[in-house]
Amino acid sequence: MHRFLYVTLVLLLWLSKAFGETLPVLVYHHIQKKVTSDVSCTPENFESQIKAIKEAGFTPLSISETAEFLSGGLKDTKKPVLITFDDGYESLYEYAYPTAKKQQVKMTIFVITARIGKKPQFTRYLNKEQIKEMHDSGYFEFGSHTHDLHTDTLRIFDAFKISDNSNPVTELIKKDLASSAETLKAVIGTAPISIAWPYGKFNEYFTEAAVQNGFKVHFTSIAGTNKRGSGVYKVKRIPVTARDTVFSVLKKLGHR
Template sequence: MIIRKIWLFLGGLIILIMLSSLVVRTTAVVAGHNHLLSHIPFELGDVPILNYHKIDSLNHSLSISPEEFKQQMAYLHDNGYTSIRPDQLMNYLNLGKPLPKKPVMITFDDGYLDNYTNAYPVLKKYGFIATIFLVTDLVGKDERFMNWEQVREMEKAGFIFGSHTVTHTPLTRLPREKIMEELTESRKEIERQLGQNPKYFAYPTGAYNLEIEELVKQAGYKAAFTIRYGQVGPGSEPYALERIPIFRQSQTFYSFLVRLKAAPILERFGIRN
């Protein structure tokens, strides 16, 4: 056991030295993605699930600019990634069904209008689909968020919609009865609008515990997504699936590449770029 830990430590140290070396040598990202990190010769972990919120130009950590988002999607496209649906992910985890080479799952939380106006055209351009978790009390009622007509248009194009509750209240703050109301009423509204029950759920603000996981299961969802940092593999819990949050940073594209390629090893050593 001690020897194994030493080897793990040494392996992680080597990778971190490689990443640190790349940081020192990194300059601005240039056209065609001739970025040093683009050529990291390893892919770690299993399925990366990218977690976005807003695609706009606001100076906010949850906002990725349209230009940066296009750059990230172009990188995925040019490097052979294939976007997958939650059903494909669960068939892989539960049944061992194969996934396409270099799978990636693209997710959005909340259902902001810019997911439709800014992200949707870019995703269509590169042949990607995404999964969007909706706060149902905001759809069509708040101008910052999509309306149901836009949601239906995206669904017809192959996009998947799941629940992010009715009001986006962190579930750990609510009594059991209210938690079930948030879970079931949002599910009913999505079914009423789209004609089918959503299978998947994302925890508002990432707040959950074992009791809430069980309630999500009782409400009829097949899996739930957290904001726990990491990639998803056979050892992942279906009601606590890891994702890779993508935030605005001083070097957003560089951060995106590090998170995409090295999330598991960085998480193992407690490093979050």
């Protein structure tokens, strides 16, 4: 009996340490009552998933806390997790914002800054006032999803197959990221320190341009979790899809 209790205690301590040594980063996109794509989820599913994450004992991080973890710090934080969104749809103001306040959970949104306030057919993007309000609430941080390269990222990335650091494409990227950083700073009052690459496409030129423009933490579409001290330039993420449930999201986070 005593041996069983000892083994159980050791196992629990090991699991506790293991949970604290890796950082899963979830990535959402759109929240819709009627889901129209695989990267959307319903408001009900989203709120249930965030509530379950909180009740499972996970600790939602800010970007600065994430940077500290990826640099080898934040050793006393239990079950860290980062919750992110790409693109910056207006649905996040309508649904994610109330959920974040209700559950008291930190979240990060990567916005395509050239689309702030835009209302193209079938979708709407966050406007400046909404971004400012969400940021000032203390529950949301904002990073870049480039200024206006989202549509052209794949074409630009292909251009690097025959490019070098003096290629005009490199200057295009630098100017775009500078515009993105300036736009966000004008809206929220502070310079953004994080960027998520569209389609997860990046190389050393993208990384260099991001660093030069003050982006300290770079997020990819590489699937997986991140070890403590694994670095800030190739952060892996876990996509949440329309098919995910509370149980599948918790499983993706490593919760049993």
